[in-house]
Amino acid sequence: MKKLLSLMIxxxxxxxxxxxxxxxxxxxxxxxxTSAEVVDVNVEAGDKEFTIVATNFDYVSDEELVVKKxxxxxxHIENEEGVHGLDIPSFGIQGGAGETVExxxxxAGTHEILCSIPCGAGHNDMKINLVVVx
Numbered sequence: 408m409k410k411l412l413s414l415m416i417x418x419x420x421x422x423x424x425x426x427x428x429x430x431x432x433x434x435x436x437x438x439x440x441t442s443a444e445v446v447d448v449n450v451e452a453g454d455k456e457f458t459i460v461a462t463n464f465d466y467v468s469d470e471e472l473v474v475k476k477x478x479x480x481x482x483h484i485e486n487e488e489g490v491h492g493l494d495i496p497s498f499g500i501q502g503g504a505g506e507t508v509e510x511x512x513x514x515a516g517t518h519e520i521l522c523s524i525p526c527g528a529g530h531n532d533m534k535i536n537l538v539v540v541x
Contacts, residue, residue: 453475453477453478453479454478454479454480454481455472455474455478455479455480455481456480456481456482456483457472457480457481457482457483458482458483458485459482459483459484459485459493459520459535460485460486460487461484461485461486461487461488461489461491461493461504461522461533462486462487462488462489463488463489463526463527463529464526464527464528464529464530464532464533465529465532465533466493466520466522466533466534466535467487468535470535470536471517471535471536471537471538472520472535472536472537472538473538473540474512474537474538474539474540475512475539475540475541476512476513476514476515476539476540476541477511477512477513478511478512478539479509479510479511479512480509480510480511480512480537481507481508481509482500482502482507482508482509483507484502484503484504484505484506484507484508485504485505486504486505489526489527490504490524490526491504491522491523491524491526491533492504492506492522492523492524493508493520493521493522493523494520494521494522494523495510495518495519495520495521495537496518496519496521497514497516497518497519498510498512498513498514498518501523502523503523503524512537512539514539515539515540515541516538516539517536517537517538517539518536518537518538518539519534519535519536519537520534520535520536520537521533521534522534
């Protein structure tokens with residue numbers, strides 16, 4: 408029984424540590440490859456749509472996504488490298504790779520967008536801001 412429990416713990420640790428695959432030196436994307444990955448489209452008055460591309464330990468994006476209070480916000484989540492998701496705790500929004508999340512920006516201020524899937528050593532550095540202005 409102890410062997411089975413030990414084996415399960417090791418397996419979970421291996422999966423958690425390798426979720427993003429590779430190390431930062433070999434996995435970091437070139438600047439040329441990532442310069443135009445995020446699309447900011449004004450769908451119609453008041454609506455904003457963004458595609459967020461995640462790589463190992465980084466969201467390929469502007470540092471801030473800016474919307475107006477009351478806007479309908481649509482976020483498309485794509486993984487270019489590794490396994491990532493997103494979490495906006497102040498809005499209770501979570502999504503994974505290949506998903507689209509929609510919500511209304513009801514609260515003005517700066518809201519962190521975080522990676523929601525533990526993905527390795529750089530996980531805590533995966534942050535961008537959603538800025539909601541009045």
